[in-house]
Amino acid sequence: MVNIQDLHKKFGKNHVLKGVDLSIVNGGIFAVLGPNGSGKTTLIKSILGMVIPNKGTIEVLGKNINKSSEYKYQIDYLPQIANFPNNLKVKELIKMIKDLRGKTDLDQSLIALFKLEPFLDKKLGNLSGGTKQKVNIVLTFMFDSPIIILDEPTTGLDPISLIRLKDLIQAEKIKGKTILITSHIMSFVEEVSDEIVFLLEGQIYFKGSISNLKSKTNQPDFEHAIASILQENYA
Amino acid sequence: MPLLPFYKKIMLKILKYSFYDLMRSRWSYVYFAFYLLLGIVLLFLNNNLSKAVITLMNVIIVLVPLIGTIFGVMYYYNSKEFTELLLAQPLKRSSIFLGQYLGVAISLSLSLILGLGIPFVFYGLFKSNAIWDFSLLLITESFLTFIFTALAFNIALSQVNKIKGFGFAILLWLFLAIIYDGLFLMSLILFEEYPLDKLSLVGTLLNPIDLSRTLILLKLDISALLGYTGAIFKKFFGTNFGLIISFVTLIIWVVLPVTRIIFKAKKKDF
Amino acid sequence: MKQTILFLTAILLAYVSYAQNTEVCQTCTWTSLKEAIAHAKDFDTIYVKKGTYKEYNINIDKPLAIIGQDYPVIDGELKGEIITITSDNVRVDGLFIINVGSSYTEDYAAIRVRKSKHFTIQNVVLEKMFFGIYIEKSNYGRIFHNKVIGDAVEEYNSGNGIQLWYSNYIDIEHNYVEHVRDGIYLEFSNNCIIKNNVSAENLRYGLHFMFSNDDVYQDNVFENNGAGVAVMFSKKIKMLNNTFQKNWGTASYGMLLKEINDAEIRGNTFKENTIGINIEGSNRIEYKNNNFTNNGWAIKVRGACYGNHFLENNFLYNSFDISYNSKVNDNKFDKNYWSNYTGYDLNKDGIGDVPYRPVKLFSYIVNRTPETIILLRSLFIDIIDFSEKVSPVFTPDNLLDHNPLTKQIVW
DSSP states (O other): OOOEEEEEEEEEEEEEEEEEEEEESOOOOOEEEEEEEEEEEHHHHHOOOOOOOOEEEEETTTEOOOOOOOGGGGEEOSSSSSSOOOOOOOHHHHHHHHHHHOOOSHHHHHHHHOOOGGGTTTTGGGOOHHHHHHHHHHHHTTOOSSSSEEEEEETTTOOHHHHHHHHHHHHHHTTOEEEEEEEEEEHHHHHHHHHEEEEETEEEEEEEEHHHHHHHHHHHSSSHHHHHHHHHHHH | OOOOHHHHHHHHHHHHHHHHHHHHHHHHHHHHHHHHHHHHHHHHHHHOOHHHHHHHHHHHHHHHHHHHHHHHHHHHHHHHHHHHHHHHHSSHHHHHHHHHHHHHHHHHHHHHHHHHEEEEETTTTGSSHHHHHHHHHHHHHHHHHHHHHHHHHHHHHOOHHHHHHHHHHHHHHHHIIIHHHHHHHHHHTTTTSSSOHHHHHHHHHHHHHHHHHHHHHHHHHHHTTTOOOHHHHHHHHSSHHHHHHHHHHHHHHHHHHHHHHHHHHHHHOO | OOHHHHHHHHHHHHHHHHEEEEEEESSSSSSSSHHHHOOOOTEEEEESSSSSSOOEEEEEOOOEEEEESSSOOOTTSSOOOOEEEEESSSSEEEEEEEEEOOSSSSSEEEEEESSBBBBBBEEEESSSSSSEEESOOOOOOEEEOOEEEOOOOOGGGGOOEEEEEEEOOOOOEEEEESSSOEEEEEEEEOOEEEOOOEEEOOOEEEEEESHHHHSEESEEESSSSSSSEEEEESOOEESSSOOEEOOOSSTEEEEEEEEEEEEEEEEEHHHHHHHEEEEEBBBBBBESSSSEEEESSEEEESSSSSSOEESOOOEESSSSEESSSSSSSOOEESSSETTTTTOOTTTSSSSSSEEEEEOHHHHHHHHGGGGGGGGOOHHHHHHHHHHHHOOOSSSSOOOOBBBSSOOOOOO
């Protein structure tokens, strides 16, 4: 689905990605983890074409993404901070994204799922952070694309919505989709993800299942496993 | 495959949304109200259309670039998240930025044209022969809006730091609106023994504010301009040559920064 | 004595009643003007019927009235002067005169009046001529309702439309002159009245005075000439209610005053000229109730001009109101309306509370380096003009209108 080879990216003097090789062949849920500044967001943005790599190739569904925008029809993306044009109403935003990207009917059921009906006529500037995130989720999931990228999806969500989000992610997984997630909430990661991609100083330090990670680090639980990696490298 | 029309369609859609967004923002109303007020006050104080047009020209030739620059920079930085949302969509980058740019430039021009136009029309513009001067004024000021919004987008695209971006934008305005003319005047006086008409015309073409000012001078002060001896000067101001060259240069002044927006947008990381 | 007068009157009456009407046409007794004149008696009237008469050097040497009917054409075939009047009391009326010869040694004219009195030239149309109407050493004449259309291209080989030389008490009214060197030219001619004429598209001046005193010109229109009116080395000229417009160009002005004293300039309109009035060495002139509209420079003062008064004029939308090339000022500006005035009038008496300073620093700069005109209306220029206004360094600091009016003057 996604194939990355020898990806390098510098921001000025700051060498963020130093030769990332990542190959995701099958569907499933992949958590991209790593300490702050390890290059998670840069990696995701590279896949989305928002960051232009200095070196390396990225293929999505077998096609090089260089200088193309068409492939983004295959990706649904949930950005980290949901700040939308403040003067737009919720339903106008949804309409606009549909207008820009294509027709879909999934938005209705998603709106119902997250109980957004009362907010449809409100301006985005007047919504709370959690409600904005729900709108963000609706926008992401309404297109039913084979690849889904979620950047901190749990931000601001109440427990009920969080459960609904998890259900949603599971349902998409069953359809055979590839889902990339970054999150700081380790319990969430542990609960949903099939595989971990651990980035450290611009390279992939570990790729595999959670159980593999635990055995590799000799730690009984996931959070400690992560912590031990960090301690090893920074101590 | 009809790719180009497709991109154009997307660009127009983004233009539409940016435009709607701006038309609802209170800044557009402030801008519109400002011009409305300016028009009314000038007409009230001068009691005379021709004189109001002249005063108006003196005021807005520096204000329009200032507002275009500040508004352009501000819009770019404020709509950063919206831009990122769009970037994740299957849209071409150039159509995203061109769409936003045109949205800002068109809504600013519209505020200008309506804000100034309404009081002047009510005052009886259509029955006056100041209508041509006034139309020329609006056309050149719209050009200035397009040019300075484009320059502002250029600055914002190259400068991640918002404060620095604003600083550069103000400096650019200050330079082109005032400092440039000071340097220009000094160099003309310094080299007064040499034939200067070429230099002075080139110096004018290189600064869009001077260029627009010259276009308006062609209408308002042609009697004085024709008093000068230089042959090139005479050709420039005495025939339609000057008008054509000025408009062509204004168009170049729009095209160049817009091209850089496209170029820069393709390479930029978000 | 009485008897003598009676006798003379009787003779004169007999003479007049004796006066006959003669006709000139293709089938008449006389087929040419020359023949008719040769055979005419004093005070006869010669009617010239419609047709073309190829004649030149026609000398009218006796008091005659020559009246064209339906504009007969007198064609000089470029051979020389066409009509020369050398007698008093001649009237030429309704002729269409074309093709005057040109020469570098002689000033051929369509109609010349030489050393004669009481002549009238009216309703004449002149085309393709060198000089149009040339009055020399003649007095008490009337030049009325003529049309002079030249085809002058260069100054050195073209003549003037209506020229007066050592001629006094001449009325020039309702004429139309275009495309000659000087529309109307007066040299050593005093006490003339020039009224209601239109002088346009002439190479040099619309109207030109040299060494002529006590003349009046009024209600004329001078448009698009090399320069509108040049008044030089003359005294006590009255210039009233004329219109000077669209005189554009490097050395172009609505009016040029050079060495003029004690003149009166009132009620004129100067519109869209490069320079409205250009003044050199002219003293004690009163400028009153004139309109200066949309000129490059309304008034340009060069060198010694003393005791001039500018009263109650309107200065409207000129690029520069007044330009001086020195720091000295002995002229007075009072109660004018300046559209560039930005002061206020708190006591509402129609007079601005802050004096107006009509000379800008920028006009001084443009005098020095003409190319800087391109910076006109720049914000930078406004800033330096403002600082000069606050504390004059380069411009005369006593040049102020202490009573600038806040409303345009209507009279």
